[in-house]
Amino acid sequence: MQISLEEINKKNYESVCDLDVTEAQEDYVACNMWSLVESFYNEGHTCKAICLDDKPVGFFMWVKESVSKVSIWRFMVDKNYQNQGIGRKALTLAIEAIKQTPGIKEVEICYNTTNPVAKDFYSSFGFQEIGMDEDGDDMLALIKL
Template identity: 60%
Template structure:
């Protein structure tokens, strides 16, 4: 579903909705993942990893894209490790909300 530039995807386990992803194309070159949630009872089962893998594959099909970004609470070592395993590199604290900004730079 697309709505005002936002793309949303439900995350299902079997036939049950267990989470969601939402991203927005901020500019021709940059997409920000705004929401990525998996219900707590479905975490640690590989569902989030599979969902983010599929989302990144879809996002990377965007023409002219050079940067994918995501933010997370800097005191969350699980998030840091999880996103780093996909190639996200921390670039600093977002001044607006105090969250860590991490990016994947794509080849031109």
Template identity: 70%
Template sequence: MEISLREISKDNYEAVCDLDVKKEQEEWVACNMWSLVESKFNDGYITRAIYVDDEPMGFFMWVKESLHKVSIWRFMVDKNQQQKGIGRIALTLALDEIKACPSVKEIEICYKPENPVAKDFYAGFGFVETGMDDEGDDMLASIML
């Protein structure tokens, strides 16, 4: 099983839009189609499909907030592919790609505090909680480089 991140293009965007999370996860994950629309109309939005071999199985979107800060806004693995280690490898690949930009000093991610898996999962990558966002909806966590 080879896991890779690939650009989203006219050849794979429909398959990425067809990916979905489990019913109980829907409140925590935005729709891939909406995320792709956002990325096309906003500067600094980067999208990647998570591939397993030659099939798209997940999605990432991160945003260049500033010269020194990148925020991961979207991260999902299809409901039929979860619990196989794909997300862990994919997040490692995404972090490596983001860290390859020498000006980046902070990588931020956010998640719902009610999400039972998120805190421990992200902490395992070195993300440290920094507090709630301005709206009080999402927990923010960062890796300082």
């Protein structure tokens, strides 16, 4: 089982757009198609397909917020590939890729506090909660590199 992060291109974008989470997770994850459109029209957005043996099974989008901080805005694994360790491996790869950006000292992620797995999952990577976002909707968590 080979997990990788790959560029999204004309060969795989439809497969990425077709990925979906479980019905119970829909409130926690934005649409991949919308995320790709958003990234196209805004600077500093990086989108990656999470691939299992070259087949897209998930999606990442992170945004360079400042010269020293990147925020992970989107992260999902398709419902048919969850609970196999793919998300854990993919997040490890994403953090390693983000670390390659010169000057980056912090990686931030936010999640809905009602998401039953988010806090434990992200804290296992070293993300520490720093408080609610400016809208008061989602918890912000940060890793200092």
